[in-house]
Amino acid sequence: MPTDTKNSSQPAGRPSSELNVDLIKADFPILEEKVNGHRLVYLDSAASSQKPQEVVHALSQYYRHMHSNIHRGLHTLAERATVAYEKSRQHVADFIGGVEPEEVIFNSGTTEAINLVARTWGEANINEGDEIVVTEMEHHANFVPWFMLAQRKKAVIRKLPITVCGHLDLSEIDSIIGPRTKLVAITHMSNVLGTINPIQEIAALAKKHGALVLGDGAQAAPHLPINVRDLGVDFYAFSAHKMMGPTGLGLLYGRRELLEAMPPYKFGGEMISKVSFDEVTFAELPHKFEAGTPNIADVVTFDAALTYLERVGMNNARQHEIDLTGYTIEKLNSLNGLEIQGPQEVEQRGGAISFTDPTIHPHDISTFLDSRGIAIRAGHHCAQPLMRAMGKVATARASLYIYNDRSDVDALVEALVEMRKYFGL
Amino acid sequence: MPTDTKNSSQPAGRPSSELNVDLIKADFPILEEKVNGHRLVYLDSAASSQKPQEVVHALSQYYRHMHSNIHRGLHTLAERATVAYEKSRQHVADFIGGVEPEEVIFNSGTTEAINLVARTWGEANINEGDEIVVTEMEHHANFVPWFMLAQRKKAVIRKLPITVCGHLDLSEIDSIIGPRTKLVAITHMSNVLGTINPIQEIAALAKKHGALVLGDGAQAAPHLPINVRDLGVDFYAFSAHKMMGPTGLGLLYGRRELLEAMPPYKFGGEMISKVSFDEVTFAELPHKFEAGTPNIADVVTFDAALTYLERVGMNNARQHEIDLTGYTIEKLNSLNGLEIQGPQEVEQRGGAISFTDPTIHPHDISTFLDSRGIAIRAGHHCAQPLMRAMGKVATARASLYIYNDRSDVDALVEALVEMRKYFGL
Amino acid sequence: MSSSLDDMYREIIMDHYRSPRGRAPLPNADVSSDGMNPSCGDEINVAFSMDKDILTDVHVNCKGCAISVASGSMLAETVKGKSFEDVRKISEIVKKMLKGEEVEIPDDPDFEDLSALKGVRQFPVRIKCALLAWVTLVEGMEKYRAGGADSAKAATTEEDQ
Amino acid sequence: MSSSLDDMYREIIMDHYRSPRGRAPLPNADVSSDGMNPSCGDEINVAFSMDKDILTDVHVNCKGCAISVASGSMLAETVKGKSFEDVRKISEIVKKMLKGEEVEIPDDPDFEDLSALKGVRQFPVRIKCALLAWVTLVEGMEKYRAGGADSAKAATTEEDQ
Numbered sequence A, B: 001m002p003t004d005t006k007n008s009s010q011p012a013g014r015p016s017s018e019l020n021v022d023l024i025k026a027d028f029p030i031l032e033e034k035v036n037g038h039r040l041v042y043l044d045s046a047a048s049s050q051k052p053q054e055v056v057h058a059l060s061q062y063y064r065h066m067h068s069n070i071h072r073g074l075h076t077l078a079e080r081a082t083v084a085y086e087k088s089r090q091h092v093a094d095f096i097g098g099v100e101p102e103e104v105i106f107n108s109g110t111t112e113a114i115n116l117v118a119r120t121w122g123e124a125n126i127n128e129g130d131e132i133v134v135t136e137m138e139h140h141a142n143f144v145p146w147f148m149l150a151q152r153k154k155a156v157i158r159k160l161p162i163t164v165c166g167h168l169d170l171s172e173i174d175s176i177i178g179p180r181t182k183l184v185a186i187t188h189m190s191n192v193l194g195t196i197n198p199i200q201e202i203a204a205l206a207k208k209h210g211a212l213v214l215g216d217g218a219q220a221a222p223h224l225p226i227n228v229r230d231l232g233v234d235f236y237a238f239s240a241h242k243m244m245g246p247t248g249l250g251l252l253y254g255r256r257e258l259l260e261a262m263p264p265y266k267f268g269g270e271m272i273s274k275v276s277f278d279e280v281t282f283a284e285l286p287h288k289f290e291a292g293t294p295n296i297a298d299v300v301t302f303d304a305a306l307t308y309l310e311r312v313g314m315n316n317a318r319q320h321e322i323d324l325t326g327y328t329i330e331k332l333n334s335l336n337g338l339e340i341q342g343p344q345e346v347e348q349r350g351g352a353i354s355f356t357d358p359t360i361h362p363h364d365i366s367t368f369l370d371s372r373g374i375a376i377r378a379g380h381h382c383a384q385p386l387m388r389a390m391g392k393v394a395t396a397r398a399s400l401y402i403y404n405d406r407s408d409v410d411a412l413v414e415a416l417v418e419m420r421k422y423f424g425l
Numbered sequence C, D: 001m002s003s004s005l006d007d008m009y010r011e012i013i014m015d016h017y018r019s020p021r022g023r024a025p026l027p028n029a030d031v032s033s034d035g036m037n038p039s040c041g042d043e044i045n046v047a048f049s050m051d052k053d054i055l056t057d058v059h060v061n062c063k064g065c066a067i068s069v070a071s072g073s074m075l076a077e078t079v080k081g082k083s084f085e086d087v088r089k090i091s092e093i094v095k096k097m098l099k100g101e102e103v104e105i106p107d108d109p110d111f112e113d114l115s116a117l118k119g120v121r122q123f124p125v126r127i128k129c130a131l132l133a134w135v136t137l138v139e140g141m142e143k144y145r146a147g148g149a150d151s152a153k154a155a156t157t158e159e160d161q
């Protein structure tokens, strides 16, 4: 069981003593799997994290002891499930910095959360000639919805470019964010480069021009302590499955007054007030945005996932990631010709580390590593515009989480050395 | 473990010997819960079914042995998860009568499945003056999306009314479905009345006028053998959580040529082909409609839920429901003044049985029954237009599934007798 | 065993349910306020006459469960002759009592019957039933104060399936 | 242990990868067909000249992994002088071989190298890599037959994160 020292921080550079990775590893049954005869070295958490035993257990317990449809039932199980469901909402509200529970909308993922904003706020507020600013490093989930909205509305997509080092290039920002800007859609942490973006500064500038800011927290929320009010964002979207939680659950934070003014996204049960053949009126927040039977089991289970993360401590998690990312970058740099994308400064990045080999294609890297039990990802990582900006068709990406340690990184680097021999290139 | 006699049927009226409810009950751990000191008598399956042990187990096994993001990974876990995910799609395709797997779209529930069709097919094909026919007994999920679409498009909602017996009133159908009809949205089985609607006949008429038919299978798919081609529907929507599966998972069947012609619903990863700042192109079916990380664990688990239902046999399940519904109606009719809504003929209805007491409000009925461990639902069941048509503000609803037997019905009826004494009315 | 059930359905509650007070129509009401509880379909109409700030007469018609009807009936018995501030205060006390928050219940004949609603707090989903009449009345009074609208609507949230 | 790895990355595959055939530009091509594999970003251009129904010359340029490059290189070696029907037949055999379906591999020099692709079948996600060149060529030929479009696009599905 991990230690609980939530707000401590400590000097970088040495292994974080706050976090006992051996104990953490023991919480994740899947890490005992054998893959192609090797122990599983899971370095693909940016795609989806593994789940601690207690989260899997919470899920079973839910179905064994309290499953029922919620909100509308008068019987004991319905009451139990409803209380647990709303408790989880309160937990999310606390976890992201103490917002109101009605400002937390459950849905199916970051992708849906962003689509929700585009379809409701966007549909109502973006008009011809308006500008939506997105960065060049966005995941398709935070690019395509805005691209399509702009196309429908004859609005303009403005691009915040990246530097060769993988930071946002803010040199021209004053000519990009301006009075015509209606929204800045920006990832808090890049899933390819690891870059942590200065959302706070950008949000302050956007605010000056009356623009809203949507933060894509899919990569940041699992890895950084988050306070959406401090960040200054109006919307913040993230996914449970990347942060110890179950698949099929997304979270949208939105400022109350914005959510209240927005039209509903889906229509059906639970989100209405009155329905007749003449008139339909809608329910209050948050129900207005949660039509139909929600993903009750996974919402209830996410409570346990957040508890796990809090017990580890998000500051400890971050510190561990800084240490291990530094170690990984150093080791990878020792391989001749291997090229790391994204910032080298560990304080300015997370543990998603993309790299390319001068002669071996990322696909082949991934297949070879898998034969040694090592799971990484290869491809364009749902960020084709970024790939184009970097002049790559694909990268290999190793991504770290709290259950990874130096032994995992060592296994990766050894296998890469072996790979180069194997392909004899 | 239930028996496997998939296609047998047997005379109604006597307990179905094919289905051993004692053995089935033993598969559902939650049925051992004590509620207010009594054994749980769960009569709320129309809201959400309970889950057999093996389904809960499949969910844990997924997270313990194969969790990974899918479709885009080259490593072993990703391959395992992808194969299991697509196997489940094939299973759904087989379960609903042998359609192509690309015609099965995973989403978050019946509600979302219907919203998807309204937002994509509806947005593209419904124009001013067009008519959408819905029945008076629709769940809000199959009413509000069409109501809102009609409002946006200045289209017309036409109503197929019900008879006093709770059947569809088809006497005027030829003046309701006609050349201006673009869509008929109809529930296959009512969640309030239990009525099974003659979708096949209605679909034939709709087809004659070139209209499409969307079947809401949320209540039917868990309880009847389904063949969407025989039904003649163009779309069919249902929810996993009402049929032994996990919460947060919905299914949409759509005819391939329709799905191919429809614009995407959500935008993001996985559903695109090429993305740049100049152009976005979309992936093929079914990926076009599954943006972002899907609900992988629940999709994989649903495979086990379908296997369970098939082992019981949908014909056996149906036969059991006919028997038990008949028994329930007979018993309830023996209570003076208690009024059952919906058809009394068991062959024309499912096991969702709504009733009202002349003096005790459904809310109070539900609370009293809960004090005896009996879970039913009370309210308008997301069907306010139907409530209005019936002249009720609310009903109490007991709903049956394969894990219910006569002892559960007896417990209900005894408690209702006790309740009348208790309230002394 | 069912002591908490008995606690909610006290004799006094059942008495109000069987013969609700305040049913008499109020043809010259100044305000008519409709409320509904979407979770069960309970519907209520609260109409009342005002003389300056004083509520002089009230009519309550509730189609609902024992708890919402009884609560409306108690309201009808309690609020006549009270000022807007009085009504608001009573309704706050009722709300707190129902939610199990700490609140001193005035030693006051008004609360003799009202305190019987305490039993509802063990049934969290039923709290809305007990609140419906109060929410509807207060909203009506607010509308009246804000500009004399003669009709107001109140609804608690949620809904069922 | 890694025998299936060795089975995929056979010497013959690696040889095609290191020195892909058919890279020479074909300035007077009749058809140029672009393909991409969205799941990895692999991109390919297949250009060819036709004389009636016979493919007289071919150019393949693939930016991709060892498997897609090798498969494209083998294609370049195989299809010259073949008719549309021949090419379609070969590509069907390759497809079946890759998917592990039953198929008789012709005892034919064309298939000497091609049968080395068999090892890919143990890596289902890599099958698309091996197919990319073939899908792109066949689509190009179909476009040509349908009306002589001089450019065609092919894409296998899916995508990664």
Ligand SMILES: Cc1ncc(COP(=O)(O)O)c(C=O)c1O
Residues within 6 Å of the ligand: A269, A292, A293, A294, B046, B047, B108, B109, B110, B111, B112, B139, B141, B142, B187, B189, B190, B191, B216, B218, B219, B239, B382, C161
């Ligand atoms: C007939 C009918 N349609 C639609 C729905 C909505 O299903 P879900 O809440 O799973 O989206 C339900 C269940 O609540 C239903 O009974």
Ligand SMILES: Cc1ncc(COP(=O)(O)O)c(C=O)c1O
Residues within 6 Å of the ligand: A046, A047, A108, A109, A110, A111, A112, A139, A141, A142, A187, A189, A190, A191, A216, A218, A219, A239, A382, B269, B292, B293, B294, D161
């Ligand atoms: C930065 C970023 N944004 C959005 C997403 C989309 O998240 P999901 O697939 O859970 O909807 C991801 C993950 O794939 C991501 O890394």
